[in-house]
Amino acid sequence: MFEHDEVVLEAKHVTRRFPASGGRTLVANDDINLKFYKGKTLGLVGESGCGKSTFMRFLVSLDTPSEGEILYRGKDITKLKGEELRQNRQNIQMVFQDPTSSFNPKMKIRDIVCEPLMNFNRIRKSEKDAACRRLLEMVELPGDFADRYPHNMSGGQRQRVAIARALALEPEILILDEATSALDVSVQQTIIELIVKLQKEKNITIGFICHDISLIQSCAHEVAVMYLGNVVEVLPAKNLSEHAVHPYTRALIGSIFDIGMDFGKPIEEIKGEAPSPLDVPAGCPFRGRCPKATEKCAAEKPKLHQIGADHEVACHLFDKEDK
């Protein structure tokens, strides 16, 4: 993917198993391999429960995989401990769906926004006012919001505060976990525009988790599609509807666009619901819902493989030997 771009962060063979009832094991991430490029946005899309958040939590060291590596500039951050782990948090910051749950309601915006700067001794107490004003203005909020409490702000304004706090330490990577999903569509759009603008100004690498493929398309450079813990397709976001080939990606596209619209390729309708991640079928995880599944799909799990310069897919329909 994007061969000439600089890889900042790379997940290699990342698997996460959770123990489940009855001695069973839930595989939330199954051998994930993804790259994040300098100044670019990788969108991670898929239905609820497919393992998006589980994966992104590794990137910000909120959890560690059962197997695999997360390399930040070549160093495996899953092995970091103590002070090294703490210092690394400056490089990769995260914004969650609901900032209210991560904000202390008794803290003023000034203290919320400046907390990371104070924690890492980047500023003195006397510099908080100016730092907060600068950060609020960066996210296009008035500087005097510093004296407000989170509950005196709208959802969109709170999310701007969350972005200001996440960018306070000037991280190289920003992870947005459904960061606009709770907002009204019009507000969502203004937050996306802000993120895109800040990315251009600061050359930030972004990981954008979202269940909405149309939203991802509007702000990501590259899209990775997940299904039941597996990445099934990775491709450029530009003209995604024309280029996507995996039956699941096409079904996701079909769920947002008019089935009758002509995108150059037929759009399959998605059947049924995703099985429980405790009952992932053998072979291709999507085969139970795939209109084109064959015997090979039941017998053998397709591996993610390259089918174009910037395009990978895990689907037997696109195996080289079958072409």
Ligand SMILES: Nc1ncnc2c1ncn2[C@@H]1O[C@H](COP(=O)(O)OP(=O)(O)OP(=O)(O)O)[C@@H](O)[C@H]1O
């Ligand atoms: N700590 C945990 N213990 C057990 N199972 C977990 C744990 N965390 C996640 N899971 C399971 O792993 C699977 C993937 O969850 P995850 O939250 O990563 O999905 P998601 O794609 O982010 O979905 P959503 O958009 O609903 O958050 C789900 O079946 C979930 O129940």
